[in-house]
Amino acid sequence: VRTIDVLPIGPVPEEVLRAVEFAATETFGLETRRLQALPHPAFAWDAERSQHASTAILKNVFARRTPDAVRVLAVTEADIFLPMLTFVFGQAQLGGDAALISLARLRQEFYRLPPDRPLLLARAVKEALHELGHTFGIVHCPDPACAMSLSSDIRQIDAKNAGLCPGCSALLEESLARAGVERASPVPKEEHP
Amino acid sequence: VTKRWEILVVDDEEVMRESLAAWLQEDGYAVDVASSGREAVQKAREKDYAIFFIDLKMPPGMDGIETTMEVRKLRPDASIIIITAYATVDTAVTAMKEGAQEYIVKPSNPQEISLLVQRIIKVKNLQRENLILRRKLSKHYEVQDIISKNPKMHEIFALIREVGSLRSTVLIQGESGTGKEMIARAIHNSGDRADKPFVAVSCAALAETLLESELFGHERGSFTGAVARKKGKFEMAAGGTIFLDEIGDVSPKLQMDLLRVLQEHTFFRIGGTEEIRVDVRAIAATKADLQEYVRDGRFRDDLYYRLNVINILIPPLRDRREDIPLLVRHFIERLALELGRDVHDITEGALKLLLACDWPGNVRELENAIERAIVTCKKRVLSDEDFSFLSVASPQPAWSVPTGLPLDEIERQVIEATLRRNGGNVKETAAVLGIDRSTLYERIKKFGIPR
Numbered sequence: 001v002r003t004i005d006v007l008p009i010g011p012v013p014e015e016v017l018r019a020v021e022f023a024a025t026e027t028f029g030l031e032t033r034r035l036q037a038l039p040h041p042a043f044a045w046d047a048e049r050s051q052h053a054s055t056a057i058l059k060n061v062f063a064r065r066t067p068d069a070v071r072v073l074a075v076t077e078a079d080i081f082l083p084m085l086t087f088v089f090g091q092a093q094l095g096g097d098a099a100l101i102s103l104a105r106l107r108q109e110f111y112r113l114p115p116d117r118p119l120l121l122a123r124a125v126k127e128a129l130h131e132l133g134h135t136f137g138i139v140h141c142p143d144p145a146c147a148m149s150l151s152s153d154i155r156q157i158d159a160k161n162a163g164l165c166p167g168c169s170a171l172l173e174e175s176l177a178r179a180g181v182e183r184a185s186p187v188p189k190e191e192h193p
Numbered sequence: 194v195t196k197r198w199e200i201l202v203v204d205d206e207e208v209m210r211e212s213l214a215a216w217l218q219e220d221g222y223a224v225d226v227a228s229s230g231r232e233a234v235q236k237a238r239e240k241d242y243a244i245f246f247i248d249l250k251m252p253p254g255m256d257g258i259e260t261t262m263e264v265r266k267l268r269p270d271a272s273i274i275i276i277t278a279y280a281t282v283d284t285a286v287t288a289m290k291e292g293a294q295e296y297i298v299k300p301s302n303p304q305e306i307s308l309l310v311q312r313i314i315k316v317k318n319l320q321r322e323n324l325i326l327r328r329k330l331s332k333h334y335e336v337q338d339i340i341s342k343n344p345k346m347h348e349i350f351a352l353i354r355e356v357g358s359l360r361s362t363v364l365i366q367g368e369s370g371t372g373k374e375m376i377a378r379a380i381h382n383s384g385d386r387a388d389k390p391f392v393a394v395s396c397a398a399l400a401e402t403l404l405e406s407e408l409f410g411h412e413r414g415s416f417t418g419a420v421a422r423k424k425g426k427f428e429m430a431a432g433g434t435i436f437l438d439e440i441g442d443v444s445p446k447l448q449m450d451l452l453r454v455l456q457e458h459t460f461f462r463i464g465g466t467e468e469i470r471v472d473v474r475a476i477a478a479t480k481a482d483l484q485e486y487v488r489d490g491r492f493r494d495d496l497y498y499r500l501n502v503i504n505i506l507i508p509p510l511r512d513r514r515e516d517i518p519l520l521v522r523h524f525i526e527r528l529a530l531e532l533g534r535d536v537h538d539i540t541e542g543a544l545k546l547l548l549a550c551d552w553p554g555n556v557r558e559l560e561n562a563i564e565r566a567i568v569t570c571k572k573r574v575l576s577d578e579d580f581s582f583l584s585v586a587s588p589q590p591a592w593s594v595p596t597g598l599p600l601d602e603i604e605r606q607v608i609e610a611t612l613r614r615n616g617g618n619v620k621e622t623a624a625v626l627g628i629d630r631s632t633l634y635e636r637i638k639k640f641g642i643p644r
Contacts, residue, residue: 055212083208083299084299085212085301085303085306086301094215094219140219140221142535150219152302152303153304165573170572170576
């Protein structure tokens, strides 16, 4: 059975990884496999910005992917950025193999609010599905409730569901079928009420 | 609306360029990159980008401001967004004076960029929508509005441009729904009559007397109900084009009247004594095989030859299936807008289904199918379920072996039908039938098949 590899970079809470793995299996119909954690990505540190360069980490992630994995998803606590942007919640190559999410700005603490575990898990799941969705070639969805909708603000993440809308689900199914990926369980169909 | 707007990112710094491009791609935009001002100008010349992101600080000779000025000349409708670092905000102001619409300071808040792009695209979508609606309102079709990549259609497009300014009559033949009126309008609009009226008359819809009065007008009191003098379509089309649709359905008497107008350019209103002279170009269309009508004596041969000066035969949709994907995307874009539905794409599975259909009603039937699917679709993407109303394996009319016919007759029918299908081309027909050209000529002669 082909899998989605999950790769922690630096220390990452086990419950976040579990939540992300469960959601990935449910949404993409693929088993997950936990890879051995990488150390904190000091090599990607940009002193001028006091952040980590997302693209550099993503390159490293791609190299760690096991050959038969369908995709690899990395999770880190490091605050990441793209040169053009002040920050990103995550990064993926559209139609590529690797995705990366950062928990830094998903934590309530970042906004000087008391920690909220369930909220962190929910946000991490949505962001993971979103970035993995990009690797399957899906672009941003205009439906703000769909996990594939654009969020450049934490409130937008909170506003969406931890799942794809029927339209994006159909695109996902086509993408998986085109890639000839055999799945253990079919993508569960979500009906709009 | 589905139009995929294209964006060009211009920056000499690779990480900036690539990361902004990747980020915009995730938003569903088609993004190209250029690593210098010169490359950007080259690309702007080739493609109609909607938005340019131009980095201000590029090597002298072709820096951001110079690039902005050049791009502006090439693509005056495009929006230019200047990318700048804090230190150069002053220069950004200069760039705005040179026609840049906005500027962003890097690194930029992701929300800022997406809102900016969304705002620009929203305006562009409205402009585009406005154009589509205006065109629909005026039915101002031009050759470039007809969507096809089929070589036969391209021959037709070339012909349209060639004959646009001539006065010769045109006969358009094609199955129902192939767009005969659209071609007629394109001919009218490509010639020097474009600013004159285009008047369409369907000859099938009206009874003989009504059609006569419709075409030539009538004087007051010329028949019961003629309470006032009325101008006919020929007069209304003065200086322009009259489009006679379903010309095959015209009665023998009217055929004679039409022949006279086309030859003499003069006619009388019904009940009128004054000879009226008009300069009208006639374009006729039919889905029937007029040649066969002539053979059967249902259509005057002199009128046929008068109409058939320039002949356009529109191939049915099933003979140009390569156009189906183009047409489907065009219809989704237009109909979703007209129907106010947020449907913007179609799955490959559904497209395959549409490709497999035979479309006896041609482009019009395809358009109706898309409209129906959009109306009932609950998602943003049309999938095969939305086309369940189409009979999937559209049944080919089964060919049954005729049992009551002499062999000679069967042979005659096969040769005749194959010839017709190949537009009278003997070489192709002989090849299809698997016989020599000389043999085919011999049979044509033997059976007296008209060509």
